[in-house]
Amino acid sequence: MLVDSRLILGLTNGQDSEGNPIKKTKSFNNIKPAATDQQLTMVVSVLAPLQAWDLVSVDRTNVHSLL
Template structure:
């Protein structure tokens, strides 16, 4: 039976930085590596809000990206 081994976690913040010529929003993302694997969703959201306060642009989305190795 295969097993999954969590290798790492990254926190990705997506900011709305403005509008293009057609009125569509422009997004830029910032990714933070080496996030504790044990971090809860609430902890990551609190960290994202704290970081967003320091930025000039509006926070649009917060993502958690886990990397998993599948072992046979």
């Protein structure tokens, strides 16, 4: 049974002095487990322009109860 969900935005802001990408993640915890991927995609489309860094990835982590 799905009991919890987390939305994770992967962000980047250029490169460091060695040419490696500067990466950051922003997590949103306690996402309603019943929220569909399509609904979360709509939320991300609203949140992405509000970020100071560029959006490069979006992940969803789900926690399931085995008992």
